[in-house]
Amino acid sequence: MRTRASNEAVVEFPSRSSNEGFARAAAACFASQMDPTLNELEDIKTAVSEAVTNAIVHAYPDSIGKVVLKLRICPGNVLELTVKDHGRGIPDVDKARQPMYTTGGEERSGMGFTIMESFMDQLTVRSVPGKGTSVVMRKRLAPRMKQGK
Amino acid sequence: MELQVKSADRNLLLEISGELDHHGARNALREVEQAIDAALPKKLVMDLSGVTFMDSSGIALILRTQQKMQLLDGSMLVCNVPAQARRVLDAAGISRLVTIR
Numbered sequence: 001m002r003t004r005a006s007n008e009a010v011v012e013f014p015s016r017s018s019n020e021g022f023a024r025a026a027a028a029c030f031a032s033q034m035d036p037t038l039n040e041l042e043d044i045k046t047a048v049s050e051a052v053t054n055a056i057v058h059a060y061p062d063s064i065g066k067v068v069l070k071l072r073i074c075p076g077n078v079l080e081l082t083v084k085d086h087g088r089g090i091p092d093v094d095k096a097r098q099p100m101y102t103t104g105g106e107e108r109s110g111m112g113f114t115i116m117e118s119f120m121d122q123l124t125v126r127s128v129p130g131k132g133t134s135v136v137m138r139k140r141l142a143p144r145m146k147q148g149k
Numbered sequence: 150m151e152l153q154v155k156s157a158d159r160n161l162l163l164e165i166s167g168e169l170d171h172h173g174a175r176n177a178l179r180e181v182e183q184a185i186d187a188a189l190p191k192k193l194v195m196d197l198s199g200v201t202f203m204d205s206s207g208i209a210l211i212l213r214t215q216q217k218m219q220l221l222d223g224s225m226l227v228c229n230v231p232a233q234a235r236r237v238l239d240a241a242g243i244s245r246l247v248t249i250r
Contacts, residue, residue, distance in 0.1 A: 017171055017172035018172055020170050020171055020172045021168060021170065024202070039236075042232075043236075045202065046233070049171075049202075049204040050204055050205060053170065053171040053206070106178065106209070106213055107175075107206070107209055108205070108206075108209055109205045109208040109212060111205040114240065114241055115205055115237060115240050119236075
């Protein structure tokens with residue numbers, strides 16, 4: 001079920017590795033309105049970095065394609081991050097999510113999904129080979145003392 | 150990402166700084182391998198004190214460097230790990246595989 005967001009943003013960029021840092025910064029900047037702790041902000045940046053890197057490395061291995069980062073603030077102080085591509089897709093999502101499993105060669109560790117799972121509360125991966133992949137991550141941020149409105 | 154290499158007496162110090170992500174680490178593995186091949190160290194120390202951000206790309210770099218050192222019968226130590234990078238290493242359970250101080 002799709003929950004109503006109190007605020008949302010969509011960022012779209014080509015699958016160039018220089019955009020990994022941009023996607024992290026964009027997510028952190030959007031999340032800052034939720035008054036996150038420094039640790040929460042770092043967790044968000046790390047999870048976004050992993051998801052966007054996957055799209056860049058695996059969805060479009062030999063080409064440049066579109067990557068979409070959707071950011072939503074959901075009820076209960078929950079940040080929802082979606083990283084979507086229209087690339088090659090993942091043939092076996094369960095296998096891809098296993099620690100140390102990678103098809104990316106020696107420069108990849110196979111720990112990307114493990115880190116996303118560890119740093120976020122919820123991770124959903126949907127993929128259709130030849131059509132693309134969508135990674136949805138949710139994290140509830142600790143409620144902070146509010147001052148004024 | 151920047152890599153500073155210091156070598157003396159078959160000890161190799163690698164000082165890594167900046168953002169250790171997929172983009173930043175693109176050429177890092179090759180550079181580290183070249184430094185190891187040139188120095189043939191018995192002991193390698195990877196100093197992460199200057200790392201401002203690290204994701205699983207850093208894990209790959211650490212694990213591959215360790216494998217390379219094992220081939221040379223050498224040892225490896227990762228030190229001065231900033232808090233964010235430390236949480237990434239802990240989430241992946243890397244301290245079971247690599248000596249971190």
